[in-house]
Amino acid sequence: MTVTVPYPALRTFVTGQFTAHGVPPRRAALAADALCHGDLTGAGSHGVFNLARLYLPLLRDGRADPAAEPRAVRDTGPCVLLDACRALGLWSAAEAMDLAVVRARRYGVGLVSVRGGTHLGCAGFAALRAASRGMVGVVASNCGGQRIARPPGGAVAMLGTNPLAVAAPAVEDHPFLLDMSTTVVPTGRVRLAAAAGEPVPAGWLADDSGREVTDPAAFDRGEAHLRWLGGTPELGVYKGFGLGLVVELLAAAVSGAGLGPGPAALRGDGRPSGRDDDIGFLLMAVAPLHTGFGETARSLFGALLACPPADPSAPVRYPGWPEAERARRRRREGVPLPGPVYDELAALGFGRVAVTG
Ligand SMILES: NC(=O)c1ccc[n+]([C@@H]2O[C@H](COP(=O)([O-])OP(=O)(O)OC[C@H]3O[C@@H](n4cnc5c(N)ncnc54)[C@H](O)[C@@H]3O)[C@@H](O)[C@H]2O)c1
Structure with missing residues (x-):
């Protein structure tokens, strides 16, 4: 069973849940936007499905500080190192990208490296904030000390699912957005x-x-x-594993956040272990040097859309296109939630708002 709910009601409800747990209103609204981005775009695994099972427990248990104020540890101009001080990753990654955009306007590139973070949800939400300002946005997040996936050939979980996202302006209202876990x-x-x-x-x-x-x-x-992307050596598992390591390096080694691999990984029975505390993020905004970048990007992505499809009923699309279409439709027609996810929200009080469909 699926229950379709109006987007504004969902967003207001999630915002209220965060404010009720002590998150200041403006940041609670930003966190709700980041969380509902998953449901709007079709990444339900990173939408309100995680409200009751991940974010509210993080706030209740003190693993995330609702009133945290991220603190600059170093600032070289184009590069800033922030300690997120256990702020909700949902809003603090977005704010960090906004800072990267400000620095990119001044220096051409802005790089904000974050440690002490908590789960940011969909990495693409923060990447899109650079694209909407005409820049290329890059986001990487490790999973702190949480170990889920084994190195190929290994018997012990060592790394998280380490998401990577790159966003850029493309064809009108349909930004390019590659947003993915590096595990399959x-x-x-x-x-x-x-x-x-x-x-x-x-x-x-x-x-x-x-x-x-x-x-x-x-x-x-x-x-x-x-499995890592690729799955087997014949199908490129070392590319997926390598990308997972790229994220671990850029997001956590550069910022000094918690790492997956280390002595603690060897203490258990090889199964997933550790907690996703002290997560590291990399937020980078690249301001194009070429003044005709917008037109070049439109032409590049427009040419891909014009590629003759192998199946006439399935036109060629680039990453980000289906999500932009889905989000537009769901804003208008409502957001479908799996029955068990709706029930979890209802248990928190969501039943009191109008439900359509
Ligand atoms: N915070 C974390 O620790 C964490 C960890 C892992 C993943 N995530 C998030 O989970 C979300 C889902 O990740 P995923 O790996 O399941 O993504 P996915 O497999 O659904 O999509 C991966 C990419 O493929 C593109 N794509 C898929 N179908 C397409 C099509 N038909 N045409 C064109 N492009 C298409 C999408 O646009 C996307 O960029 C992401 O937002 C990611 O950031 C977060």
């Missing part, structure tokens, strides 16, 4: 499938001997682990 999927997509009682495609999960697993519940039972 994020854990949220496995858990959503488990909640829905549906199998996952072969290629997402493997057991200790490398055999395919399609039962998503096997992941939380510790009987299956997530």
Whole structure:
């Protein structure tokens, strides 16, 4: 069952949940925008699905500080190192990107490196803030000390699902946005499938001997682990693993945030371990040097859209296009939520608002 809810009601409700937990109103609204971005664009694994299971517990347990004020540790002009002081990543990554944009206007490039962060949700939400100002935005986030995926050939989980996002202006109202986990999927997509009682495609999960697993519940039972993008050496697993390491370097080693790999990883039984505290982010804004960049980007992405499709009913699209279309439709027609996710919101009080569909 799916319940379709009006977007403004969802956004207002989520904002209220954050303010009720002590987040100042303007930042609560920004955090709600970041969280609902997942539901608007179709990344339900990183939308309100995570409100009751991740963000509110983080605030209640003190792992995130609702009133945190990020603090500059170093500032060289184009580069700033921030300690997020356990602020909600949902709003603090977005504010950090806004700072990167300000510096890029002055220096051509703005790089804000963040440590002491908490989960930022969809990395693409922050990347788009640079694209909407005519720049290229790059966002990387590690998962702090949380270890989920094993190095290829390894028997111990060492790294998180380490998302990477790049956004840029493209064709009118449809920015380019590559926004992805560096594992084949994020854990949220496995858990959503488990909640829905549906199998996952072969290629997402493997057991200790490398055999395919399609039962998503096997992941939380510790009987299956997530594969990196590519999956196997023949299909490019070292590219996915390498990208995961690129994120760990740029987001966490550069900022001094918590790392996945280390002695603690070896203390357990090899299964996922550690907590996603002290997360590192990299937020970079690149101001184009070429004055005709906007036109060049329109022409580049327009040419891709004009590529003759192999299947006439499936036109060629670039990353970000389907999400922009979906978001536009859902703002207008409502946001479909899986029944169990709606029930979780209703348990928090969401039932009191009008529901359509
Ligand atoms: N905060 C964290 O720790 C964390 C960890 C992992 C993932 N995430 C987030 O989870 C979200 C989902 O990640 P994902 O890996 O499941 O993404 P995904 O597999 O749904 O999409 C990956 C990319 O493929 C593109 N794409 C997919 N279908 C397309 C099509 N038909 N045409 C053109 N482009 C298409 C999308 O635009 C996107 O850029 C992201 O927002 C990511 O930032 C966050």
